[in-house]
Amino acid sequence: MRRDIPPLAEVRRTTEKKRDAWWTVLLVDPLATPLVRWTAMWTRITPNQITWAALFLGLGAAACFATGSWGWLLAGAALYHLSFILDCMDGKLARLTGTGTVFGAWLDYVFDRVRVLVCAIALMGGQYSRTGDVVFLWLALAVVFLDMLRYVDALQIFKIRHGMRKQIKARARAARRVDDERRVSFMEDLLRENPEADFDQEDRTAADDGPEPADHDAGGMEGETAAADAAVPPGSRPAGPVIDLHQEFKSRFPWYGRFRNLLLRHRIRTHLVSGIEFQMAVFIIAPAVGAVAPVTIGAAALLLVFELAIIYKLLLSTRDFTRTLESFDAAGAETAVAAAVAPAPGVPAAPRETTTAA
Numbered sequence: 001m002r003r004d005i006p007p008l009a010e011v012r013r014t015t016e017k018k019r020d021a022w023w024t025v026l027l028v029d030p031l032a033t034p035l036v037r038w039t040a041m042w043t044r045i046t047p048n049q050i051t052w053a054a055l056f057l058g059l060g061a062a063a064c065f066a067t068g069s070w071g072w073l074l075a076g077a078a079l080y081h082l083s084f085i086l087d088c089m090d091g092k093l094a095r096l097t098g099t100g101t102v103f104g105a106w107l108d109y110v111f112d113r114v115r116v117l118v119c120a121i122a123l124m125g126g127q128y129s130r131t132g133d134v135v136f137l138w139l140a141l142a143v144v145f146l147d148m149l150r151y152v153d154a155l156q157i158f159k160i161r162h163g164m165r166k167q168i169k170a171r172a173r174a175a176r177r178v179d180d181e182r183r184v185s186f187m188e189d190l191l192r193e194n195p196e197a198d199f200d201q202e203d204r205t206a207a208d209d210g211p212e213p214a215d216h217d218a219g220g221m222e223g224e225t226a227a228a229d230a231a232v233p234p235g236s237r238p239a240g241p242v243i244d245l246h247q248e249f250k251s252r253f254p255w256y257g258r259f260r261n262l263l264l265r266h267r268i269r270t271h272l273v274s275g276i277e278f279q280m281a282v283f284i285i286a287p288a289v290g291a292v293a294p295v296t297i298g299a300a301a302l303l304l305v306f307e308l309a310i311i312y313k314l315l316l317s318t319r320d321f322t323r324t325l326e327s328f329d330a331a332g333a334e335t336a337v338a339a340a341v342a343p344a345p346g347v348p349a350a351p352r353e354t355t356t357a358a
Contacts, residue, residue: 002042005037011037014096015033019267020269022277023276025266027081032089035089036089036093047091047097048107050093052111053086054115055083057082058079060079061077061083062115063076064079065122066122066123067126068129068130074288081280084279087112090104091108113148116279117147120143120147123282124139124143125137127293139293139296139297143282143296146300146304147275149307151275153310157314161314167325168243168324168328184243185241186242186245187242187246188245244320245321246313248317272306273299274306275303277299277303281295282295282299286299
């Protein structure tokens with residue numbers, strides 16, 4: 001039975017992330033989103049069923065990889081890409097139909113890791129069996145390790161950024177009495193809604209009558225926060241202070257803002273080699289071109305470069321975080337002094353003392 005599903009443009013707006021990996025944006029979403037709409041309209045397939053199907057296709061890809069010959073490697077690469085398309089479809093279907101569950105999110109994450117583990121062992125094991133070159137055994141370990149490192153690092157960076165945001169909000173409320181009408185906003189949230197949301201230094205100071213804010217992802221690259229905790233309507237100017245925790249990074253790399261905005265206009269995140277691109281290089285590009293070892297080594301090197309860039313960006317962000325807290329503390333101290341010298345209601349102010357130069 002046909003269900004009432006919005007037009008494709010609305011489905012895209014509802015199901016596609018505002019910022020995603022370039023592989024997903026360019027090579028997956030154009031096919032996955034129409035398939036999700038068709039699935040929701042004509043079938044009763046659930047997101048969890050798609051998650052299981054993605055796993056089975058991934059295991060099929062692993063079986064092809066294990067043979068070691070180029071024809072089967074090509075088939076495995078095709079199956080892996082289909083598996084990844086399904087892996088993107090389950091979340092989109094859950095968002096479109098409102099059928100997502102906490103268990104489904106866990107299942108999707110665990111199956112992703114299982115697929116990478118099994119395919120890495122099968123691909124490199126098949127090449128070792130075919131060539132006897134021990135380098136493929138080391139590459140199997142490297143792929144599994146880097147996949148684990150990437151997602152552990154992303155989780156920890158998310159926790160650190162989330163903690164910094166909570167502390168800033170708490171300190172702002174204590175020092176500046178920020179209420180619901182004038183709450184703290186974060187630049188990374190504004191940029192998700194509008195890539196042109198950056199204010200110049202004068203605009204930020206004018207918009208915030210207190211101390212200048214210092215500068216996700218989950219900032220900018222993909223160690224960034226996964227979700228915004230301050231919703232700001234697109235195109236609107238936030239009522240309260242705007243906190244930018246990447247101010248020092250931007251000052252050191254002034255070209256980064258223009259580069260980021262260019263990518264964000266096309267929904268592409270600046271973390272150009274993340275876990276997704278690494279997997280696609282190892283399990284699709286490398287088998288398809290018959291160069292498993294060199295492509296895997298190159299992809300691993302690029303992944304490490306981008307991970308180190310994220311860590312460096314986090315380091316600079318923590319410095320901005322410290323300066324932001326200090327600015328709120330200073331504002332709170334000034335408010336306390338002003339309150340202490342203010343006359344009580346109905347009591348005339350004491351005359352000011354004057355001094356003359358000697």
